Amino acid sequence: MLIENYRPGVVKKLGIDYETLKKTNPNIIYTSISGYGQSGPYINRRVYDPLIQATAGSAAAQNSEKPEFFKTIVFDKVTGLTAAQAISTALVQRERTGKGQYLPISMLDSALYYIWPDVMWSKTLLGDGVKYLPDLFDAFPIFKTKTRYLSVILLQDADFQKFCELCNSDLHTNEKYLTTDARVENLESLLEDVQDLLTDIDAEFLCDELDKAGVPVAIVNSLDEIHEDPQVIQQESLVEVEHPVAGKMRIPKPPFNFIDQNEFPKSHAPSLGMHNREVLEDLGVDEADILRMGEREKTNKELIDAMTLADAGNQSRK
Structure with missing residues (x-):
């Protein structure tokens, strides 16, 4: 299974597009996540969540006088959920048929599918004589x-x-x-x-x-009252964890649990590379190779930091 969210066309230049990889692994599940899709006049645009809110009409739906954005990065999250559902479905299909799948998923399509039943219900019936209802x-x-x-x-x-x-x-x-x-x-x-x-x-x-x-x-509830709501307290919907850098944090627990587990681990989101060793060990990589990769990662990080500082210096001199 592979997930990529480069701009359309980048993976083909890198030689890791679906058509190339399926020659080696025909049952691969390959997911391409993009802002506006893999074709069309907007495919080369840089995309952020507010731009999708603007294009999909959700900003116009918030206020009849002046468009407003949701005060949350909603369609980034919705697109991730859409991808998770699509991949889960493809995994079931592969289990039954042995076939892989290519899953192109766009933020725009995910947004339209998400908002349509309620935001666009007055724009759904297209026949003559339709009585339009309030939003x-x-x-x-x-x-x-x-x-x-x-x-x-x-x-x-x-x-x-x-x-x-x-x-x-x-x-x-x-x-x-x-x-x-x-x-x-x-x-x-x-x-x-x-x-x-x-x-x-x-x-x-x-x-x-x-x-x-x-x-x-x-x-x-105000934002300062949410954690004091009796239902939130009873359900333990919010938990407190200790972060090695940020210190004490209050975060939501995952909204689902497996019935044979007492609870999810109460931990913060991992930092970049935090679980590299565990993943490599699970893959059967031997200790010497893990140490060598760690040294290479350290060297790469030092190079990136040096390049970043040099670039910042060049920008300041301009």
């Missing part, structure tokens, strides 16, 4: 209460009725809001009326009562 997340605003910000989902009639009753309101009897379709039709005024109900209500009280009633609700 999905327009129906899921964050409300400001007396004490905290709150997210509450009021799609179902029963949830909306219970919400209104807990807020001592008869808003659910208003003809404009009697059904889900009616509430969508009058979404702008609905959200204004709901916000008015919440202005003088404590978020903690309402969240508890809505939760008891089975209405979907959550208090909006």
Whole structure:
């Protein structure tokens, strides 16, 4: 299995492209990850996550007045997950058929596939006479209460009725809001009326009562509050580890576990080359060769550091 994320065409120049390698190893699973794909007018562009957010339309979807980026490098991560899923599928196929696979994966395609069901749902039906609905997340605003910000989902009639009753309101009897379709039709005024109900209500009280009633609700945590959330604490979703350079760190644990393991090792991400010896030993490389490689790596690092300093000096003189 091989994964590369050079610009399109580079691996062919290096002689390690799929067509070349499969002559030696026909059942290789070869994954090429790129920004815009292996062909087309954008293939030679340098690519960063915000550029994919711009091209894929997700930036335009965040704000109707001025495009905004997600405040996370989302499509770098989504593309990695896409690659992991594709490789897992190819491994199963190879187990069954003995055949290898070439997997070209682009950030743009991964982004479009990821955002389409919710961001682009109003652009999916292309026939005549289609009634366009509001953007999905327009129906899921964050409300400001007396004490905290709150997210509450009021799609179902029963949830909306219970919400209104807990807020001592008869808003659910208003003809404009009697059904889900009616509430969508009058979404702008609905959200204004709901916000008015919440202005003088404590978020903690309402969240508890809505939760008891089975209405979907959550208090909006600040970044400083996430690690104190009782659910995060109970699940041990965040763990503290000691890093040899950075010191004490708080990091998320992997979101999955194998049932026959008590827990994942609580460790930081490895530094470059940290596990070289373990990998080489697993491959059966003898001790003398490992030591020789280590010396060569040290020499290479010294050369790279020297070249970097020289380049920095040249730049400063310009």
